[in-house]
Amino acid sequence: PNPTQEYAEMFPWADGTPFDWDKTAAEGKLDEMFVKGDRVPGQKMLQNRVYTRDPRMYETMGVNGALMGLDYSSGTTSGANWEAWVGGSDASQQPATNTGVWATGYRNLKYVGGEFFRRKNPQWSWLQLSDVYLTYAEAILQDGGSLTDAISYVDQVRARVGLKGLAECNPDKNLTTNKENLLEEILRERACEFALQCTRYYDMVRYKRADLFERKLHGLRIYRLNVNGERTETPWYDTEQSSIDNENDERFYEPNKFEYEKFEITTGARIWWTDGFDCKWFLQPFPLSEVNKGYGLDQNPGW
Known part of the structure; x- marks a missing residue:
């Protein structure tokens, strides 16, 4: 599944201090929630690009403004920037309609082999x-x-x-x-x-955290803003970046102003979001065929 906004907020700032959406919004710094940099005259791409959050975020998911190419050995990035805004070259219109791989405003990168980086299928880390x-x-x-x-x-x-x-x-x-x-x-x-390594679910089960299962999840809808603060639903890297040579044209420069909006995920809504979490789901049912063999295997409660 795609990471959600709640998942992204678990990752702290790059210095380790907690990320707080409301505080960041009040300070007018949501534009810096993933990447920040300088727009230097004559340079199309952001200069002095800084990844502002926990490095594990960028190893785990694609986020707006980060560079696509990621060297998993050195942690360095290169290439084009992820365009996760509505109308961006990667997300297209999908975030506006809540479908596709960018439906939540993020996409999974961990254990993705070959799709973007032509890497071999990665090995699963069973114990770290x-x-x-x-x-x-x-x-x-x-x-x-x-x-x-x-x-x-x-x-x-x-x-x-x-x-x-x-x-x-x-x-x-x-x-x-x-x-x-x-x-x-x-x-x-x-x-x-251990993001996207089948760990969070079992941690929630171990501590019987029905409150976390019942917590409704949200996505991040992103809108690119032009110099006048108006929404612009167009790609940049393979269009304006490559076709406009006039550095006095705002479209020449990599976008760095966005509106970020949370929205509730309703597509594929879980029953425990609407009807509450049933405690029987902390355990899985044994196959009825095994229970019926009569050798003493009792079915788990509620099943």
Whole structure:
């Protein structure tokens, strides 16, 4: 499935501090929620391009304004920019009608082999060192150990991608003394580290988080703005970027002003969004054929 806006908001800023949609919007900085850079006279593409969020975001999903080519070894990017706005060369009109791979404003990149980068089919990472660290941190927390020790293992995972310490970046959550808050941060960290690796679902099941299952999901609808602040539903990279040579023409320059709007995902709505989450879904049913063999296998409750 495509990542959703809620999923994207789990990824912090590049320094490790939490991303807050409302705060960012109030500061007028939603344009910088993925990428920022300078528009230098005579240069079509943004200069001094900075990826403003947790690097794991760009490894996981395609986002508006990021460059398509991603070297998974060095983390460097190159090539054309993702045009996820309505009418952009990648998203076309699909975000406006809530269909297609860009329906949520994001698209999956993790474990995509060959489609864009002509890479061989990737191998699935069944166990990662970061999984050991985060699992151990959770075990320390649940066994009554030092929360500071638990945080130290989380911080080793964060340090790999240049994020500052968890407690330092969340001073209002009292993570060295508040077990519940620290658990929430560990689960969020797992969601970022193991994005789209079938981990989040089982974490939600382990802790019987019906509240998270019932949470309605949202997409991100993006509109490109011209110099007058008007919406412009046209592509850029393979059209204006390549056909306009006049640097005094606004269309010469890579777009850097957008409107970002959240919208509720209704296509393929889950029953637990409308009728509530049934606790029987925390377990899967055994095949009835096995239960009927009569060797003592009891069906899971509710099935």
